[in-house]
Amino acid sequence: MTSLELPSALVSADWVAEHLGDERLVVVDATVIGSQTEAGFRWLSGLDAYLVDGHVPGAVFADLIESFSDPDGRFSFARPDLDRLRDAATELGIDDSRTVVVYDASLGQWATRLWWLLQSAGFPHVAVLDGGLARWVADGRALETGYEAPSPAGPLTLIEQSGWWADGDEVRRIVDGEADASLVCALPRSDFAGETGRFSRRGHIPGSVSVPVSSVVDRETKRFVDDEARDSAVSEVGDGRVVLYCGAGIAATGTGFVLRQAGRSDVAVYDGSLDEWSADPTAPLVTLA
Known part of the structure; x- marks a missing residue:
């Protein structure tokens, strides 16, 4: 199976809507939420919002706080090594034959973080949804709630790229x-x-x-x-x-x-x-x- 061709690294909601249901496409919600608590500022997973408030139909959820970060890093969101990145990506159904579109419910910086991780590891078939979840909703498109089980993934080849x-x-x-x-x-x-x-x-x-x-x-x-x-x-x-x-x-x-x-x-x-x-x-x- 060959990957779905992307028009660019930034794709429209129209493009995503047109290709929903294509088995080669993996849509990923990468939302993280910042919260000021009594204990100070904390980053919280966007999973609850994904489950309850809704997500792009068919989208899987990426946990950037845990799965796509190094748990042994000295600071939050330390980038994972290639083995951990590969494991986290394949758990979402991402492999060499899949094309990935990432979005979030913020300004797009969580989507670009996952885009950066994958691109810097040599995975080329990844784009960001322009406008993210806000654009999807503003266009009057439907949301789904609840958990979306990822599809099984095959081999995923990652090779660290210099300069990123x-x-x-x-x-x-x-x-x-x-x-x-x-x-x-x-x-x-x-x-x-x-x-x-x-x-x-x-x-x-x-x-x-x-x-x-x-x-x-x-x-x-x-x-x-x-x-x-x-x-x-x-x-x-x-x-x-x-x-x-x-x-x-x-x-x-x-x-x-x-x-x-x-x-x-x-x-x-x-x-x-x-x-x-x-x-x-x-x-x-x-x-x-």
Whole structure:
């Protein structure tokens, strides 16, 4: 069985609706929910919303907090190794013959996180649903509730691709002028300025520019912005290698997704992001105050 051909890495709700029921297509809900609790900020699984509030018909649920993260990682959402990624993907019915479309109920950053994980592991047949669940509902399309059992999966070939990820050592070299790359912060501008933030040490990594994921996704429609707005948002990003970061390496994949769709090939995500950087008292942060 050959995989279903995607028109691009960003597909419309119309395209998904047209191909629902095709055994080659796996639609994945990757929603994670942020919640401010009495114990502090927490990430919660979107599974309950998927089950109760509804999902795209036939969509399976991906647990990005547990299954698609490294349980032994020092920080939340640490990327899994290839074996764990393969196990998590095949449990959703993903194999070499399947085409995957990912969506979420937020700004698309959870969908792009899973897209980034799969693409960086050499799985090419994956796209993001433009506008996510919000677009699906806005178009008046039906939702299903309850659990969707994944289809059995065959072999899944994953091979790590170079250049998609950066670590703290590379970011240090960029800050120290020992490596040539642009640093881009995908958090809200108020976090970049140091006015807000969930970390004890606020601000941004020195030398960074601000391109929040909210500048490349329309907050009302949840769709990625058009080419003109995209080009305006990323106009400050320099040539050459780009290393993006945020709080936990999630929003960074949203801005990174847009850069890659704009033809920038040397784009990486700092997986530890400020979870890791801010926890190191020797790692510099600056504010605009």
